[in-house]
Amino acid sequence: MRTNTAIAARHPPHKGFLVGALLLALTLIIAIVAARPGGDTGTSANQARAVDRATTAPGTIAAPAAAGLTARQDFFDFGTISMAAGKVSHRFWFRNDAAAPLLVKRIYTSCMCTTATLVKAMRIVGSYGMAGHGPMPDVNESFAPGEAAYVDVVFDPAAHGPAGLGHTERVVSIETDARQRLQLAFVANVRP
Ligand SMILES: [Cu+2]
DSSP: OHHHHHHHHHSOHHHHHHHHHHHHHHHHHHHHHHHHHHHHHHHHHHHHHHHHHHHHSHHHHHHHHHTSEEESOOEEEEEEEEGGGOOEEEEEEEEEOSSSOEEEEEEEESSTTEEEEEEETTEEEEEEOBTTSSOOOOOOEEEOTTOEEEEEEEEOTTTTGGGGOEEEEEEEEEEETTSOEEEEEEEEEEEO
């Protein structure tokens, strides 16, 4: 009895009503605010998910690459080659398939046994090897829309000695200022 009276004294009826009304108003405001963007949030979340799917879908990743630097052939098989017979080479053609000019920034190979020499408009631009193996200049060659060039890729099957026998895979990367990377790969079966 004494406790009840004390509580009643600290919380007079009119104050309790005010708190109740405030709580009700707050609940209503929250309900209205939550209901309105509720629909919007659902839609934009779906849109965000759709965009996410679109950017991570393999098809859309390949699309911008195809619109830029494109290789006539991005894979070559040397077949069985002999270490004793020395270096082998293959010419990879590529072109700018975009409507705007692009800049080839860098060319590098995946291993020191492989070099790539860029030839553009009958001019040898430079020879490029593995990144991190000595100083290597940037390419910085501009390609007009439709302009083609090639890299002569040279592979030395003897570069690794006996450790280099068997199936070998190497990649030449051509990077543009649009952060596109064209990869040209080759394989060889190295025999003594
Ligand atoms: Cu190598």
